[in-house]
Amino acid sequence: MSEPLPAPPVAFTEFPALTTAAWQARLARDLKGQDPAVLRWPLPGGPVLEPFYHREALDALGGPPAPLPFPARPWQNVPALPVPAGTDGHFEIERAVTSLAHGAEGVHFELATASAFDADYLAQRLPLGATFVGYTVAEGPDELLARLAAAAPGVALRGFLCFAPLLGPEGGTPPQYAGALRYCVALAQTWPDFRALAVNAAYFGNAGATGGQQLAYGLSTAAALLATLPDAATPLAAVTGALHWHVAVGPSYFPELAKLRALRRLWPTLLHAYGLPPAAAATLRVHAATATWTQTTLDPHTNLLRATTEAMSAVLGGADSLSVGTFDSLYAVPNEFSGRLARNLSLVLREEAHFGAVQDPAAGSYFVETLTDELARAAWALFQQTEAAGGLPEARPLVLEAVHATATATFQRIAAGKQVVVGTNRFENRAERFAFNPKKLLRSAAFDTTRATYPSEVLRLATALHFERRERKTRQAALVLLGAGVNRHIENSFWQSLPALERPELAASHPDGTLSFLFSSPEEATLMYATPEQFQRFARFLYRIPVERQMFMAPVLLSSDLATLQEALRVFGFQEMRVQGYTTEEVLARLQGR
Known part of the structure; x- marks a missing residue:
């Protein structure tokens, strides 16, 4: 032949x-x-x-930009393992052992209560000197790091520490944490493969910030750390060497890819302002995670598709490590099935799609290079505005207000159908059978109400709860808190279907500053509204919470016998949202496209 x-x-x-x-x-x-x-x-x-x-x-752009200094090795597959409050983490540590035996290169423990985490058990089950382990804590970062060092004496830990207090990210918080963070930097100085300080830009991204805001406010966080932490015992170079970035990655493929590339362009510029050489920027580490902001409860398997494009953007953008969220994390307890899918997604990208075989694969693209440059310029301009306003933490109220405004605009675009969320406001699965109990989910304190699709979801869940109650014909009634954002969702979604003369009436029935509710009895569902103060007093009355008890967080779902709830609604003055000629159920049916 x-x-x-x-x-x-x-x-x-x-x-x-x-x-x-x-x-x-x-x-x-x-x-x-x-x-x-x-x-x-x-x-x-x-x-x-x-x-x-x-x-x-x-x-x-002045000619083709030089390829970015991407990681020397492919990204590390680092599943995130949330550890519930008050638990010792043994269950999650065993899950980590399983993950590392089946393709993961590291693990990321998200600790609700760091003081309860069993560092000794972790050291017994994992070789900490050879295992990449990340820790996110809301309190006591210095105490946790000290216990880890004691549990593995003489061992140089690998991984990272991210301190994420409730008030905001490191650098955006009051200076009282400076001593604890300096201790972490000093303790980790002999651990070359461990980063003890985080620039937690994901804090802003998962609150609804744009890519440019996430970069700009991340730079402000880093600037605050570089300005406040160095002292006689903690040199600037040590603080810089301890820093790494946490970034939340959304499903908008090219902008998210360009966002990470822009970060690597901006980092040397910031360090140069502090008199640091380019070599200091070359060691930057970026930990990316699929965004919680974009996850959905409805048609949840679409979260697998979102995670795929988010992970692709992260690794092509140059992330050093990646945590892929599980598709059912909003309603299910951690389980091996969804954990395995999340872990294997990263493996498929590397082992089958060979995404780790090329350095900076987007380099030279007319589109991506231009987008990278434009994002970097916009983020730097916003960073300078923030610094001119006093920087973090002084400018924190302005920063949070800007992020809130961006998130509100997203809620409105989703409600009006201008921004598509597959399975939630477009291409919905009308025959969907929930893999969870809507009543329990709405009552759960862990249910994430900060996501982009929450206003759309809670209305669907509350309506499903009503129809389930109607079929059972129970004598119980329920009041579901839909929230302030749902006012706009109802108005935007239903607006175009009304005659022009009736639109002012609809707007008048949704006053600014009020909360929306769905009152559900066996016979009917009624959309209502009230002020936040009315709702708090109502909830205290219903559950017999005395006024003297200052701290009380009213649940999303309130239930009682029908007579009590009806009388309480009358006494506390909740108002019905009336639209001439339409019943509440007709409004709900239109909102859900039925």
């Missing part, structure tokens, strides 16, 4: 070069005369992306 003839080499020079004008003419022809500008894509709070990019885009 004869050998096949070798294929002639192919070079791009063999193809005729096309000018930008030629591309524009082709676009105009394909668009049948429409202006290609109609294809522009404005990012929320960020740049406007053009329909196409050509070689002139790199000329505008």
